[in-house]
Amino acid sequence: MLLIKKRALEDKSIYINEFVDFDSKWLDRARKEFEDCRQNGIILNSSFDDCTWILTNEHKYTRLNFVFPQTLFQEQISKKRRSLSMSFEEFNNAVKAFIIFKIHYNTQNKLKALLLFLIKVVENTDYFHPKKASDWLDGYRKKERDSSMRQINDFLGFIDFLPISDIHVMKVQAQEDFESMKESYYMVQKGNSLNRRQLGEFQSYFYFDKLFKQFWFHIATESEKLYYYPLFLWWELTNILPLRPTEFTLIPYNCLIPNSEGGYKLTIRRTTLKGINKKFVFHKIDEDYELFDYPIPFHIANYIKDYQEKTKKFGDSVFLMNYECFLSFLPPFSQLTLKAKRGQLLAPFSISTLDTILMHFYKDILQGKFNLEIVSKESNKENRLLTNELKDNEEEHFIKPTQIMKINLGDTRHFALINMALSDVNPILIKDFTGHSDINMSYHYFGHIDKIVKCISYNKFKELRQTIIDEGKISTLRPVTLNSIKSILNKDNERYRVVDLGKCFSPKFYEGxxxxxxxxxNGDCFNCKFIELSDKESKEILENRKMVLEKEIKDDGIYFFNMITKYKGYLNEEAELNRSFLKLQQSTNEYLNLEQK
Known part of the structure; x- marks a missing residue:
């Protein structure tokens, strides 16, 4: 028996649950669902019986290949003497029916992942043979780090749907193990999320910003600007509005709305398929995404207008990102191939298009023009910067000035949310942008906030250090520290008083x-901008305080995001949300002040 969700015919906003039994009617029901999807343009095939289905959601194509091993199926009957209660054709149709019944539960990427998971299970268990299934489950539990709990849950629904007589052995064991696997899985995910990003990644984020602006405003030719403009807009826009990559590519062409004050609002699309607001999946842009308007800085509005002007010659576009402009930079044969492959899509400029431009930027600009070494997060495992875990006696370090880690398209959403939390953005608006109900997402987004703050202070130090050196105020023959810089800056003010932690250059304190x-x-010298630490003991106390603050910032960030996740709008919740928001900002500001000591 399989539970499916259907829209009520009399009211399209209402959804009802139905159960489908494996009986004489299930295949007819599945074929009707297939035909409905075909009529709506979701499935492009003409027949349910095709071995490969092609799906579309108007901005990408997805191929579902139903390639189950028929020889293995026949061996279970002839050699293993199993009574499978169905033919291979019926089994194949059962999988197709299962996918079609799930089509409005899942995005197309998830449907493909689910089908591949089912094929993997069948191949590893000889079509759910009791002994093979037991061995596979035992091994699978040891690899839950790489598992998908959503796939496992859907798989349980699938084996519950099949009438295979001896499948109950696997069904019982899988159901018994599911809860323990889920608990273990989320514990691992929590640990993975906390360890996923290292200092080198955050340093690369700031470095990328600096180099991109240097390239754009001082080096780039008009031709290079035209090619890299989508990447430039992605960087500028998604660092202030935490959009997902697909949401960025689906920004409508007529997206700028002037306001009465001379500024602009930007119209963007945001998915309805994430988090607690997840709805029925239509596989249509207008129904799976909602339009929102947000104020944007004047200079970003000017960038958008400039891009629109530069791309007019490539013809009209429904979306801001102009696919014909991108194609114009490719060889003629590649243009024809991509037009044939994506030409029927409503939104041909996709994540893969933007990622191609990003890859060229790393290769041709950062590596080719800036001579940087592109460091991968996944490769070079001997480099401790790139590992997910550090040993107890190891410490993270910043990457070399000649290196930069590759940033992924989804990273800017991560950084934008943290930046909003560290700024004076209304926490309710931050909650609106997060859109996740999964508590583990708090670790994914805010479990590294201490490292962001550390990188902010590190980059401020580098800028201050370079300014002092450029002005010839300090010798580069000895180490340049924050304290030595502060000593130089205080030279113009010789008057100070000696206090317990060093020298106080406060003009008011000097006068009493x-x-x-x-x-x-109230007298905490660590939080005073006029203190200059002078002895080793004071510096050790300072470093210990910074370590405590780093932990507080991380914990405060996670707690703040948890409050966002749970927020329902009640008065006591809003007060606690604001309190946690202010506490996070307070910890951050204290850390940045300490870094100036």
């Missing part, structure tokens, strides 16, 4: 006025 002391958390 303790106003600055009160402002610095």
């Amino acid at each position: 006025d303790i106003t600055h002391c009160v402002e610095a958390d």
Whole structure:
């Protein structure tokens, strides 16, 4: 028996649950569902019986290949003497029916992943042979780090749907193990999320921003700007609005709305298929995405208008990103191939198009013009910067000035959400953009906030250090530290008083006025901008305080995101949400102040 969701015919906003039994009517039901999807343009095939189905959601194609081993199936009957209660054709049709019944539960990527998972299970268990199935489950539990709980859950629904007589052995064991596997899986996911990103990644983020702006405003030719403009808009826009890559590629062409104050709002599409607001999957852009308007800085609006002007010659476009402009940079044969492959799509400019441009930027610009070494997150496992876990006695380090890690298209959403949390953005708006109900996403997005703050302070130090060196105020023959820089900056103010932690250059404190002391958390010299630490003991205390703050920032970030996830709009919840928001900002500001000591 299989549970499916259907839209009510009399009211399209209402969804009802139905059960489908494996009886004489299930195949007719599946074929009717297939035909409905074909009529709606979701499936491009003409026949349910095709071995390969081609699906589309108007901005990409997905191929589903139903390639189950027929010889293996026949061996189970002839050699293993199993009574499978169905023919191979019936089994294949059962899989197709299962997929078609799930088509409005899942995105097309998830449907493909589910089908590949079913094929893998069949091949590894000899069509759910009791002994093979037991061995496979035992091995699978040891690999739950790589598993998908959604696929496992759907798989349980699939084997419950099949009438194979001896499949109950696997069914019982799988159901008994499912809860323990799920608990273990989420514990592992939590650990993975906390360890996933390292300092080198965040440093590369700031470095990428600096180099991109240097290239764009000082080096790029008009031809290069035309090719890299989608990437430039992606970088500028998704760093302030945490859009998913697909949401960015689906920004409508007429997206700028002037306001009465001379500024602009930007119309964007946001998916309805994520988190607690997940709806029925239509596989249509207008129904799976909703339009929202957000104010944007004036300079970004000008970039968009400039891009629209430059791409007019390539013809009209429904979406902001112009696919014909991208094609114009390719050889004629490649243009013809891509037009034939994606020409029927409503939105041909996809994530893969944007990723191609990003790859060329790393290869031709960062590597070719800036002579940087592109460091992969997945390769070079001996480099401790790239590993997911550090040993207890190891410490993370920043990458070399000649290196940069590759940024993925989805990374800017991660950084934009953290940046919103560290700024004065309304926490309710941050919640609106997160759109996730899974508590583990808090670790994914905010479990590294301490490292972002550390990189911010590190980059501020580098800029200050270079300014001091350029002005010839300090010798580069000795180490340049924050304290030595502070000593140079304080040379113009010789008047100070000696205090327990070093020298206080507060002009008010020198005259006997303790106003600055009160402002610095009632006499806490660590939080005072006028202190210059002078002895080793004070510096050790400072480093210990910074370590404590790093943990506080990470914990405060995770707690803040948890509050966002749970927020329902009640008065007491809003007060706690604002409190956690302010606490996160307070910890961050204290850390940045300490880094200036």
